[in-house]
Amino acid sequence: MRGTVPLLLIGVASLVISLSIAISVGAVPVPTATVWGVLINKLSPDIVEQTWSAGREAIVWDIRFPRALLAMMVGAGLAMVGASLQAVTRNPLADPHLLGISSGGAFGAILALLHTGLFLGLLTVPLLAFLGALGATAIVLGVSRIADATSADRLVLAGVAVSFIIMAAANVLIFLGDPRATHTVVFWMLGGLGLAQWDQLVFPLVILLACGVWLFSQAAALNAMTIGDETASTLGIPVARFRLIVFVVGALITGVMVAFSGIIGFVGLMVPHIVRMIVGGDYARVLPASALVGAIFLLWADIAARTVMRPEDMPIGIVTGLVGGVFFVWLLARRGAR
């Protein structure tokens, strides 16, 4: 574990600096001093003299701060899911987006927004998004069973196939929907963090903590799975069942994240690869490092999304897609060169 503590310190420091920058930039620029002033006053009122308008305070505290926290949670969550799925499928391309889980979430959200109306009030959209993600996972697992896709590669193929079918169905819903309303759908198809609100952050937080702790506790099993089913089996791991449980946990995290952020692809694919280059392949280190790097990465992706096309927000999925695509090519070239 030599070098772990300095790495951790660098990581946490980067996270705090990134957070501070993320809150100060955007459509309306806010000085860093104001950012910290608002934060300090929220923790304990009237320590700092209030020199800013109520509007600025609302922007910092009610819009950007929850948004940045959501970015961190979604980044951490998707990266951990990606890392875990890559272990149990032994496929370096495993990613919640490629496996169709995110598409299922988007389908649920689009159904609510364009066709059913908000029959359960404001919770309708996140709830249907979550159910869609879980449903997609069930379908992927079902298909892989029908296709007898016990091997890891075929599981990923089943995911891609199901993803295509769900996206086709979602496109039918968009095509039939009011063109004036389809702009709201862009959010679910290309991702974004604009729905973040304080009182809703508790849902992703609880799921992330619960599932994250469980995944950390399974680091040894994940390490064994990366070597091979037989090795894992000889170490007493019920391979098929363990893989299923990791899938369900991954769907749970992804479903909750999609319900608040739409589809954000490639974070789960990219971050674990970068992390393994820095900390090696031991999942006791890969998982927490993935969470940290995923959080920092998505904070910066959101900063880019909010500043590149100011004053409009660019969907964050475009940023992660671009970076992820380039990363993919680099990954291919690197493998080719070997």
Added chain:
Amino acid sequence: MKTLLLSSISLLLSTGIAFAQTTVQSCNRTVTFEAPPERAVSNDVNLTEMMLVLGLADRMVGYTGISGWNKLDEEMRAGVEALPELSAQYPSKEVLIGADADFFFAGWNYGMRVGGEVTPETLAPFGIEVYELTESCTHIMEKDKASIEDMYNDLLNLGRIFGVEDRATALVEGYRAELAAFASTLEPSDPLRVFVYDSGEDAPFTAGRYAMPTALIEAAGGTNIMDDFERSWATVTWEEVVERNPEVIVIVNYGEVTAEQKRDFMMSNPAFAGLDAVRNDRFVTLEYVEATPGPRNIEAIRTLADAFRPITQ
């Protein structure tokens, strides 16, 4: 070459004798009509109402793009009962050709998409002339800020195209007089800051500089807080809305999410708690037909002006 010249001369002569040509400006095109259309199709509820208010139902073979999105209301239904809806949503080229249409009244994002299947260029070979909604010209050319004159312009142009200029002129003069009389009853005061909330939760879809609500709000004695936003209907950020602190919020009502749900969303989000409009619960609802260019804009201005009147305590 010689025959071509001769035939074009004879064509010119024959048309010159048969009809008085009408030429109107439609966005960046000059469209020439040899005769008033007999088999017109209009898209969307607001454009169809322009046709109806000019008494053109008997020159139409149908309409498109209304019921697919539940926009047909009672008032509207009474005027189009005899006509078929050729397509519940945006029509395809085949639908218009199949109806033997000779004229299509539509706009960009009102039945046609830039670079799409149905455009003036793609319909021209089939003898279907297109007149484009003035508000929507901003999608293909430079345009001035939205104005109620845009709506008048469409009515007057339709009047010329269909040879009912007198009726169109009378209508527009009537609207002008109505608004002028109405404007004189407004107390002069600083214009209220108004935000148009169409839809969207992660980021609001709103009316910018080139969309009709900007003109309606100004006519009613307010200013659209997004009137410097160089777009028509488009998405902005909530941060921008909070920074500009609207005093009144106009909700555009249509689609699956109700006006009441849109109001609830704005009232319940703590980020908006400090907005003047939210603190004073000053919301006003415009129906889709009222907020998009059409004859009901006049009523919409009255509704807005009522909502803008000073709060009496």
